[in-house]
Amino acid sequence: MxxxxxxxxxxxxxxxxxxxxxxxxxxxxxxxxxxxxxxTVAREVRGGVTTFMAMAYILLLNPLILSGKDVQGDTLGQKALITATAFAAALTTLLMGFVGKVPLALAAGLSVSGVLSAQVVPDMTWPQAMGMCVLYGVVIMLLVVTGLREMIMNAIPLALK
Incomplete structure:
Protein backbone atom coordinates (compact mmCIF):
# COMPACT_ATOMS: atom_id res chain seq x y z
CA MET A 1 0.00 0.00 0.00
CA THR A 40 -1.67 23.16 -21.05
CA VAL A 41 2.02 22.84 -20.16
CA ALA A 42 2.83 21.70 -23.71
CA ARG A 43 0.99 24.69 -25.21
CA GLU A 44 2.84 27.08 -22.90
CA VAL A 45 6.21 25.54 -23.82
CA ARG A 46 5.41 25.93 -27.54
CA GLY A 47 4.31 29.50 -26.90
CA GLY A 48 7.50 30.22 -24.99
CA VAL A 49 9.73 28.88 -27.78
CA THR A 50 7.75 30.85 -30.37
CA THR A 51 7.99 34.02 -28.27
CA PHE A 52 11.74 33.55 -27.86
CA MET A 53 12.19 33.15 -31.61
CA ALA A 54 10.07 36.25 -32.26
CA MET A 55 12.07 38.28 -29.72
CA ALA A 56 15.57 37.07 -30.60
CA TYR A 57 15.99 39.94 -33.07
CA ILE A 58 16.40 42.29 -30.10
CA LEU A 59 19.82 40.71 -29.45
CA LEU A 60 21.03 42.09 -32.78
CA LEU A 61 18.94 45.20 -33.19
CA ASN A 62 19.38 46.82 -29.76
CA PRO A 63 23.21 46.81 -29.96
CA LEU A 64 23.01 48.27 -33.47
CA ILE A 65 20.75 51.08 -32.30
CA LEU A 66 22.99 51.82 -29.30
CA SER A 67 26.25 51.76 -31.30
CA GLY A 68 26.48 55.53 -31.81
CA LYS A 69 29.09 57.84 -30.35
CA ASP A 70 28.34 59.98 -27.33
CA VAL A 71 29.28 63.63 -26.86
CA GLN A 72 32.88 62.64 -26.05
CA GLY A 73 33.17 60.25 -29.02
CA ASP A 74 32.96 57.09 -26.90
CA THR A 75 30.97 54.03 -27.99
CA LEU A 76 29.61 51.02 -26.15
CA GLY A 77 31.11 47.60 -26.87
CA GLN A 78 28.99 45.33 -29.08
CA LYS A 79 29.66 42.18 -27.03
CA ALA A 80 28.77 43.99 -23.81
CA LEU A 81 25.56 45.34 -25.37
CA ILE A 82 24.49 41.90 -26.58
CA THR A 83 25.23 40.40 -23.17
CA ALA A 84 23.42 43.16 -21.30
CA THR A 85 20.41 42.93 -23.62
CA ALA A 86 20.19 39.16 -23.18
CA PHE A 87 20.70 39.34 -19.41
CA ALA A 88 18.08 42.06 -18.94
CA ALA A 89 15.51 40.16 -21.05
CA ALA A 90 16.19 36.89 -19.23
CA LEU A 91 16.06 38.44 -15.75
CA THR A 92 12.89 40.45 -16.30
CA THR A 93 11.11 37.56 -18.05
CA LEU A 94 12.01 35.17 -15.22
CA LEU A 95 10.84 37.71 -12.63
CA MET A 96 7.57 38.20 -14.50
CA GLY A 97 7.08 34.44 -14.60
CA PHE A 98 8.15 33.36 -11.13
CA VAL A 99 7.11 36.41 -9.12
CA GLY A 100 4.19 37.66 -11.17
CA LYS A 101 3.13 34.18 -12.34
CA VAL A 102 2.27 35.69 -15.72
CA PRO A 103 3.47 34.23 -19.03
CA LEU A 104 4.91 37.43 -20.48
CA ALA A 105 8.33 37.90 -22.01
CA LEU A 106 10.01 41.24 -21.42
CA ALA A 107 12.89 42.85 -23.30
CA ALA A 108 14.47 46.23 -23.95
CA GLY A 109 12.14 48.76 -25.52
CA LEU A 110 13.43 49.69 -28.95
CA SER A 111 11.69 53.06 -28.81
CA VAL A 112 13.63 53.97 -25.66
CA SER A 113 16.87 52.77 -27.28
CA GLY A 114 16.14 54.81 -30.38
CA VAL A 115 15.38 58.01 -28.49
CA LEU A 116 18.42 57.47 -26.27
CA SER A 117 20.76 56.94 -29.22
CA ALA A 118 19.37 59.62 -31.54
CA GLN A 119 18.38 62.41 -29.16
CA VAL A 120 20.08 62.00 -25.79
CA VAL A 121 23.56 60.59 -26.42
CA PRO A 122 24.70 63.32 -28.85
CA ASP A 123 24.39 65.77 -25.93
CA MET A 124 25.76 63.69 -23.03
CA THR A 125 27.97 60.73 -22.19
CA TRP A 126 26.82 57.12 -22.23
CA PRO A 127 27.01 56.83 -18.41
CA GLN A 128 24.83 59.92 -18.07
CA ALA A 129 22.36 58.56 -20.64
CA MET A 130 22.17 55.18 -18.89
CA GLY A 131 21.61 56.99 -15.59
CA MET A 132 18.65 58.70 -17.21
CA CYS A 133 17.29 55.27 -18.19
CA VAL A 134 17.52 54.14 -14.58
CA LEU A 135 15.67 57.26 -13.42
CA TYR A 136 13.05 56.69 -16.12
CA GLY A 137 12.54 53.13 -14.83
CA VAL A 138 12.24 54.32 -11.22
CA VAL A 139 9.64 56.94 -12.19
CA ILE A 140 7.60 54.34 -14.12
CA MET A 141 7.75 51.94 -11.15
CA LEU A 142 6.59 54.69 -8.78
CA LEU A 143 3.69 55.54 -11.09
CA VAL A 144 2.64 51.88 -11.15
CA VAL A 145 3.09 51.19 -7.43
CA THR A 146 1.20 54.32 -6.34
CA GLY A 147 -1.66 53.67 -8.78
CA LEU A 148 -1.11 57.01 -10.46
CA ARG A 149 -0.43 55.36 -13.83
CA GLU A 150 -3.84 53.69 -13.82
CA MET A 151 -5.53 56.94 -12.76
CA ILE A 152 -3.85 58.79 -15.64
CA MET A 153 -4.83 56.08 -18.14
CA ASN A 154 -8.44 56.09 -16.89
CA ALA A 155 -8.58 59.89 -17.19
CA ILE A 156 -7.87 59.76 -20.94
CA PRO A 157 -11.13 59.67 -22.90
CA LEU A 158 -11.72 56.45 -24.83
CA ALA A 159 -11.87 58.36 -28.12
CA LEU A 160 -8.24 59.48 -27.57
CA LYS A 161 -7.02 56.04 -26.60
Whole structure:
Protein backbone atom coordinates (compact mmCIF):
# COMPACT_ATOMS: atom_id res chain seq x y z
CA MET A 1 0.00 0.00 0.00
CA UNK A 2 1.33 3.43 -0.90
CA UNK A 3 1.19 6.46 1.30
CA UNK A 4 -1.96 8.56 0.64
CA UNK A 5 0.11 11.65 -0.17
CA UNK A 6 1.75 9.99 -3.20
CA UNK A 7 -1.38 8.48 -4.72
CA UNK A 8 -2.60 10.41 -7.77
CA UNK A 9 -5.75 12.40 -7.29
CA UNK A 10 -8.70 11.38 -9.41
CA UNK A 11 -11.05 14.25 -8.67
CA UNK A 12 -10.95 17.94 -9.47
CA UNK A 13 -9.56 20.37 -6.92
CA UNK A 14 -10.84 23.77 -5.86
CA UNK A 15 -8.66 26.44 -7.48
CA UNK A 16 -9.37 28.91 -4.69
CA UNK A 17 -11.53 31.19 -6.81
CA UNK A 18 -14.56 28.93 -7.07
CA UNK A 19 -13.38 27.21 -10.26
CA UNK A 20 -12.26 23.59 -10.49
CA UNK A 21 -9.00 22.36 -11.98
CA UNK A 22 -8.22 18.80 -13.06
CA UNK A 23 -6.43 16.43 -10.71
CA UNK A 24 -2.97 15.05 -11.47
CA UNK A 25 -1.55 18.41 -12.44
CA UNK A 26 2.21 18.90 -12.59
CA UNK A 27 4.01 21.27 -10.24
CA UNK A 28 4.32 23.68 -13.20
CA UNK A 29 0.57 23.65 -13.66
CA UNK A 30 -0.07 24.12 -9.95
CA UNK A 31 2.44 26.97 -9.56
CA UNK A 32 1.52 28.91 -12.71
CA UNK A 33 -2.21 27.99 -12.74
CA UNK A 34 -1.91 26.87 -16.36
CA UNK A 35 -5.04 24.71 -16.57
CA UNK A 36 -7.04 27.34 -14.68
CA UNK A 37 -6.17 29.75 -17.50
CA UNK A 38 -7.43 27.23 -20.06
CA UNK A 39 -4.02 26.13 -21.34
CA THR A 40 -1.67 23.16 -21.05
CA VAL A 41 2.02 22.84 -20.16
CA ALA A 42 2.83 21.70 -23.71
CA ARG A 43 0.99 24.69 -25.21
CA GLU A 44 2.84 27.08 -22.90
CA VAL A 45 6.21 25.54 -23.82
CA ARG A 46 5.41 25.93 -27.54
CA GLY A 47 4.31 29.50 -26.90
CA GLY A 48 7.50 30.22 -24.99
CA VAL A 49 9.73 28.88 -27.78
CA THR A 50 7.75 30.85 -30.37
CA THR A 51 7.99 34.02 -28.27
CA PHE A 52 11.74 33.55 -27.86
CA MET A 53 12.19 33.15 -31.61
CA ALA A 54 10.07 36.25 -32.26
CA MET A 55 12.07 38.28 -29.72
CA ALA A 56 15.57 37.07 -30.60
CA TYR A 57 15.99 39.94 -33.07
CA ILE A 58 16.40 42.29 -30.10
CA LEU A 59 19.82 40.71 -29.45
CA LEU A 60 21.03 42.09 -32.78
CA LEU A 61 18.94 45.20 -33.19
CA ASN A 62 19.38 46.82 -29.76
CA PRO A 63 23.21 46.81 -29.96
CA LEU A 64 23.01 48.27 -33.47
CA ILE A 65 20.75 51.08 -32.30
CA LEU A 66 22.99 51.82 -29.30
CA SER A 67 26.25 51.76 -31.30
CA GLY A 68 26.48 55.53 -31.81
CA LYS A 69 29.09 57.84 -30.35
CA ASP A 70 28.34 59.98 -27.33
CA VAL A 71 29.28 63.63 -26.86
CA GLN A 72 32.88 62.64 -26.05
CA GLY A 73 33.17 60.25 -29.02
CA ASP A 74 32.96 57.09 -26.90
CA THR A 75 30.97 54.03 -27.99
CA LEU A 76 29.61 51.02 -26.15
CA GLY A 77 31.11 47.60 -26.87
CA GLN A 78 28.99 45.33 -29.08
CA LYS A 79 29.66 42.18 -27.03
CA ALA A 80 28.77 43.99 -23.81
CA LEU A 81 25.56 45.34 -25.37
CA ILE A 82 24.49 41.90 -26.58
CA THR A 83 25.23 40.40 -23.17
CA ALA A 84 23.42 43.16 -21.30
CA THR A 85 20.41 42.93 -23.62
CA ALA A 86 20.19 39.16 -23.18
CA PHE A 87 20.70 39.34 -19.41
CA ALA A 88 18.08 42.06 -18.94
CA ALA A 89 15.51 40.16 -21.05
CA ALA A 90 16.19 36.89 -19.23
CA LEU A 91 16.06 38.44 -15.75
CA THR A 92 12.89 40.45 -16.30
CA THR A 93 11.11 37.56 -18.05
CA LEU A 94 12.01 35.17 -15.22
CA LEU A 95 10.84 37.71 -12.63
CA MET A 96 7.57 38.20 -14.50
CA GLY A 97 7.08 34.44 -14.60
CA PHE A 98 8.15 33.36 -11.13
CA VAL A 99 7.11 36.41 -9.12
CA GLY A 100 4.19 37.66 -11.17
CA LYS A 101 3.13 34.18 -12.34
CA VAL A 102 2.27 35.69 -15.72
CA PRO A 103 3.47 34.23 -19.03
CA LEU A 104 4.91 37.43 -20.48
CA ALA A 105 8.33 37.90 -22.01
CA LEU A 106 10.01 41.24 -21.42
CA ALA A 107 12.89 42.85 -23.30
CA ALA A 108 14.47 46.23 -23.95
CA GLY A 109 12.14 48.76 -25.52
CA LEU A 110 13.43 49.69 -28.95
CA SER A 111 11.69 53.06 -28.81
CA VAL A 112 13.63 53.97 -25.66
CA SER A 113 16.87 52.77 -27.28
CA GLY A 114 16.14 54.81 -30.38
CA VAL A 115 15.38 58.01 -28.49
CA LEU A 116 18.42 57.47 -26.27
CA SER A 117 20.76 56.94 -29.22
CA ALA A 118 19.37 59.62 -31.54
CA GLN A 119 18.38 62.41 -29.16
CA VAL A 120 20.08 62.00 -25.79
CA VAL A 121 23.56 60.59 -26.42
CA PRO A 122 24.70 63.32 -28.85
CA ASP A 123 24.39 65.77 -25.93
CA MET A 124 25.76 63.69 -23.03
CA THR A 125 27.97 60.73 -22.19
CA TRP A 126 26.82 57.12 -22.23
CA PRO A 127 27.01 56.83 -18.41
CA GLN A 128 24.83 59.92 -18.07
CA ALA A 129 22.36 58.56 -20.64
CA MET A 130 22.17 55.18 -18.89
CA GLY A 131 21.61 56.99 -15.59
CA MET A 132 18.65 58.70 -17.21
CA CYS A 133 17.29 55.27 -18.19
CA VAL A 134 17.52 54.14 -14.58
CA LEU A 135 15.67 57.26 -13.42
CA TYR A 136 13.05 56.69 -16.12
CA GLY A 137 12.54 53.13 -14.83
CA VAL A 138 12.24 54.32 -11.22
CA VAL A 139 9.64 56.94 -12.19
CA ILE A 140 7.60 54.34 -14.12
CA MET A 141 7.75 51.94 -11.15
CA LEU A 142 6.59 54.69 -8.78
CA LEU A 143 3.69 55.54 -11.09
CA VAL A 144 2.64 51.88 -11.15
CA VAL A 145 3.09 51.19 -7.43
CA THR A 146 1.20 54.32 -6.34
CA GLY A 147 -1.66 53.67 -8.78
CA LEU A 148 -1.11 57.01 -10.46
CA ARG A 149 -0.43 55.36 -13.83
CA GLU A 150 -3.84 53.69 -13.82
CA MET A 151 -5.53 56.94 -12.76
CA ILE A 152 -3.85 58.79 -15.64
CA MET A 153 -4.83 56.08 -18.14
CA ASN A 154 -8.44 56.09 -16.89
CA ALA A 155 -8.58 59.89 -17.19
CA ILE A 156 -7.87 59.76 -20.94
CA PRO A 157 -11.13 59.67 -22.90
CA LEU A 158 -11.72 56.45 -24.83
CA ALA A 159 -11.87 58.36 -28.12
CA LEU A 160 -8.24 59.48 -27.57
CA LYS A 161 -7.02 56.04 -26.60
Missing amino acids: THPSVEPRTTAEDAGDGSRVPAGRSWLDRYFHISRRGS
